[in-house]
Amino acid sequence: MPAPALILHGGAGARRSHDYSAEVVHMRQVVQAMAARLNEGLPALDAVVEAVVMLEESGLYVAGRGSSPNLAGEYELDASLMDGPTRKAGAVAALQGFASPIRAARAVMDHTPHVLLAGSGAARFAAEQGLDPITDPEAWFTRAGQGEDNHPPGHAPTLAHGTVGCCVLDDQGRLAAATSTGGVFGKLPGRVGDTPIPAAGVWADADVAVSSTGQGEYFLRTAAAAQVSWRVRSGSPVDLAARAVIDEIGTLGGDGGLIALDRHGRHADPFNSQGMKRAWLSPDGAVGVDVFGR
Numbered sequence: 001m002p003a004p005a006l007i008l009h010g011g012a013g014a015r016r017s018h019d020y021s022a023e024v025v026h027m028r029q030v031v032q033a034m035a036a037r038l039n040e041g042l043p044a045l046d047a048v049v050e051a052v053v054m055l056e057e058s059g060l061y062v063a064g065r066g067s068s069p070n071l072a073g074e075y076e077l078d079a080s081l082m083d084g085p086t087r088k089a090g091a092v093a094a095l096q097g098f099a100s101p102i103r104a105a106r107a108v109m110d111h112t113p114h115v116l117l118a119g120s121g122a123a124r125f126a127a128e129q130g131l132d133p134i135t136d137p138e139a140w141f142t143r144a145g146q147g148e149d150n151h152p153p154g155h156a157p158t159l160a161h162g163t164v165g166c167c168v169l170d171d172q173g174r175l176a177a178a179t180s181t182g183g184v185f186g187k188l189p190g191r192v193g194d195t196p197i198p199a200a201g202v203w204a205d206a207d208v209a210v211s212s213t214g215q216g217e218y219f220l221r222t223a224a225a226a227q228v229s230w231r232v233r234s235g236s237p238v239d240l241a242a243r244a245v246i247d248e249i250g251t252l253g254g255d256g257g258l259i260a261l262d263r264h265g266r267h268a269d270p271f272n273s274q275g276m277k278r279a280w281l282s283p284d285g286a287v288g289v290d291v292f293g294r
Contacts, residue, residue, distance in 0.1 A: 003283040004038035005169045005265035006031060008051055010061040011162040012213040012257035013145055014275030020291050023060050027279035028289050030054045034168075035281050044168040044176035044209075045083045052079070052102040052178045055164040059142035061277070062162020064100060066144030067182025072189045075137055077182055078196040079105040080116075084175030084204035091196035092126070093118040099132040099140070102180045105196070107131065116196060145185070163195055165202070165211025167261040169283075175263060177202050177209035177225075184216070194219035199226035207263050208232045210242075213276065214256010218249045228260050242268035 008030060010023055034042075034051050042050075056064025067075050079101030080091035090109025093116060095101050107129045108117050117125050127133070134140045145162045165179040179202045181195040193216020194200035203210040203225035210225040219225070224245050231241035242260045249256065250272045257271025265283035269276065275292040282288070 001171055001173050002169060002263070002265050004035070004171050005261060005267065005281055005283045006034055006038065006047070006051070006166065007259045007261050007267040007269065007278065007280040008055065008164070008166040009211060009213055009257070009259045009269070010055060010164050010277035011145070012255070012271045012273045012276040013062065013162045014273070014277055014291050016274055016292060020277060023277050024289050024291065026058055026060055027277065028287060031279045031281050031287050035285070035287065038168070038170055041171060043172070044170040044174040045081070047168040047170065048081060048166045048176045048178035049102055049106050051166040052164060052180050053100055056100055056102060056180055060144055061164045062145040062182045063164040063180040064182070065140060066142050068141070068143040068145070068185055070183070070187045070189050070191070074189060075141060075182065076189070077101040077180070078192060079178070079180040080196045080198060080202045081105050081109065081178035082176065082198055082202050082204040084206055084209060087205060089115045089198045091116040091198065092122040093192045093196040094190060095122045095126065097123050097134055098126045099134055102178055103131055104129070115198065118192070163213035165213060165259060167209035167211055167259055169209070169261055169263065169265050173263060175204045175206070175209040175261065177204040177211050179211045193217065194224065199223045201225060203229055205229055208238060208260055210258055210260045212256065212258045214249070214273065215254045218252055218254025219256065221252065222248055224249065224258060228258065232262060238262040238266050239268040243270040246270040246272050
């Protein structure tokens with residue numbers, strides 16, 4: 001069996017004019033914490049949830065606590081996860097009122113026959129599952145991402161974005177992936193991007209796990225996450241497969257990036273934006289963190 005490996009991202013909206021010292025320290029801490037858990041035998045599916053919860057709770061990224069409101073002043077959050085061995089998936093879209101969208105997505109996977117719950121139905125289900133509510137949104141949310149590609153309307157190009165995600169290979173050779181987001185800044189109420197959609201914002205099977213970040217409409221139009229898998233299963237190395245998908249998105253006029261991890265523990269992290277916050281654990285135990293390097 002392979003040694004555990006992991007890669008996570010904190011969004012592809014990074015700009016060179018912004019200081020990411022806090023995010024770099026935090027991402028390294030998350031990877032180190034998860035390395036210890038994986039070495040204890042934590043399954044990949046549990047690991048991606050734990051890692052993404054840590055990213056959501058930090059308030060440093062445009063997901064979970066770091067989200068910003070839509071044009072109606074409401075916080076609508078999305079998340080999804082996928083288990084490689086079983087292809088089981090769970091997701092929530094336009095979820096309001098709960099601290100951890102990825103925990104809600106995991107509950108959908110574990111406690112319903114469905115893949116995706118949205119809006120008021122997702123919120124009602126999250127309450128029934130006893131998930132932590134947000135009682136004071138204005139005090140809770142940090143509106144992370146100011147100074148990135150994540151400005152409100154009038155301050156940056158349309159579809160400014162931010163997301164977090166994680167891909168894991170555990171010591172039993174199982175792959176899993178998870179993605180969570182507050183969505184594009186200044187989005188229309190009810191807008192749903194790629195994050196809660198398996199094949200676009202997340203994917204995991206026996207060969208590769210993928211989490212997307214960027215202008216979700218383009219990742220939806222290209223089935224970005226699943227396309228990486230199709231390319232890998234057709235014989236392409238994971239780095240070339242992932243880069244080809246981001247190049248296609250760029251050709252269509254979109255920007256962003258993705259992280260991918262194959263069954264051998266090899267990872268890829270291409271992006272066509274200025275930067276993408278990401279960190280990884282290699283099978284040899286090495287930990288890396290980067291924002292702007294290719």
